[in-house]
Amino acid sequence: xxxxxxxxxxxxxxxxxxxxxxxxxxxxxxxxxxxxxxxxxxxxxxxxxxxxxxxxxxxxxxxxxxxxxxxxxxxxxxxxxxxxxxxxxxxxxxxxxxxxxxxxxxxxxxxxxxxxxxxxxxxxxxxxxxxxxxxxxxxxxxxxxxxxxxxxxxxxxxxxxxxxxxxx
Numbered sequence: 441x442x443x444x445x446x447x448x449x450x451x452x453x454x455x456x457x458x459x460x461x462x463x464x465x466x467x468x469x470x471x472x473x474x475x476x477x478x479x480x481x482x483x484x485x486x487x488x489x490x491x492x493x494x495x496x497x498x499x500x501x502x503x504x505x506x507x508x509x510x511x512x513x514x515x516x517x518x519x520x521x522x523x524x525x526x527x528x529x530x531x532x533x534x535x536x537x538x539x540x541x542x543x544x545x546x547x548x549x550x551x552x553x554x555x556x557x558x559x560x561x562x563x564x565x566x567x568x569x570x571x572x573x574x575x576x577x578x579x580x581x582x583x584x585x586x587x588x589x590x591x592x593x594x595x596x597x598x599x600x601x602x603x604x605x606x607x608x
Contacts, residue, residue, distance in 0.1 A: 443571075444539060461574070463558065534579055536599040538592040542566030546588055549599050553581045561599055564592070573598070580605040 446457045458470040465480040536549075546563040549555065555575040564571045579601030586598045 465558070534577065534582075534601040534603040535597045536561050536573060536576065536601070538564060538594055538596045538598055539571075539573070540564075540566045541593050542571070542591070544586045544588055544590045544592060544598070545570065547584060547586065549575075549581045549584055551581050551584060554605075555579060555581060555601070562586070575601070577601065577603060579603045 444459045446459070448455050448457060455472055460468040460470075462468055467478040467480070469476045469478050542564040543566075544562055545565050547561075548559075548563075549561045555561065556578050557575055559575045560572050561575050562573050564573050581599060582602040583600040584598075585600070586592060586596075592598060
């Protein structure tokens with residue numbers, strides 16, 4: 441079972457979203473304390489990055505003399521320095537990464553083994569809890585980069601998969 445916590449902003453409100461993978465295609469999603477059961481129906485790789493539509497420039501009404509008032513500039517997001525990107529779980533990249541800091545307890549995957557989406561890859565202990573880390577996609581284990589007893593950080597690559605050799 442792996443946990444992901446997201447904080448998202450919609451308009452002026454922030455929401456905390458916890459996603460717990462309870463099975464290969466089942467999730468428990470908590471949005472600000474409200475819990476929902478969710479099932480994965482489809483998974484698709486999306487080319488390119490996120491995009492946002494261009495913001496329209498506001499047009500002010502003319503004054504009594506017919507002269508347009510200056511328009512207020514569109515809102516600009518405050519420039520906040522962002523840390524350099526860390527390696528993240530990319531389910532399309534054929535890697536299994538640590539979802540949180542912890543210590544690897546057991547490794548089930550071996551190089552050359554065929555894994556199906558949802559198969560147990562390893563057990564990670566985090567905050568005194570055992571978390572079974574599951575395979576994100578069908579593939580063949582190309583490389584195991586961790587061993588039992590090894591500490592890992594969030595986003596560390598633990599297993600590489602060859603997706604081209606995935607069973608049909």
